[in-house]
Amino acid sequence: MPDELLRPTIGDGVDLSVRPWRLKSQLYVAFFGGVLAATVIAYLNARRLGVDAAKQRLILLTGAAGLVVSTVVFIVLEDLLGADDPYAAVANIAATVTAMVCSLIQQRFQRLMDRAFQLRGVDYRSLWKAGIAATIGGAIVEALIVYLVDGAL
Secondary structure, eight states: OOOGGGSOSSOTTOOTTSOOOOTTTHHHHHHHHOHHHHHHHHHHHHHHHTOOHHHHHHHHHHHHHHHHHHHHHHHHHHHHHOTTSTTTHHHHHHHHHHHHHHHHHHHHHHHHHHHHHHHHTOOOOOOHHHHHHHHHHHHHHHHHHHHHHHHHO
């Protein structure tokens, strides 16, 4: 693999006026909102950074796999422990850890273009509004998915 310094930094068709979000800020969204929220933010950020289409698809596939794993782990642990068990929060913790690991993998796909953005010397955009919206929406949709899947089983 050639050295990253020799690769082109800015591709054609990338809007240089649109500022991306910090990669590490996406972990907060994953922690509070789950896999879906983190995937939405990672995908939108990848588009802002000009990440190639193959890596954007990998971000979506990672999110889909993370959602399946998170849902299965949550349902299995909740069924094993029971709702009235004091350790029932383990299911929530496992789902949160799954979301954060998924977010770290998604950040890996964005890292090269994020470095190129850093070299431009422009400030990042605030993730507050989009992050809160994705967190609330993602948490609600994930809760509905878990409820529907658990009810179907």
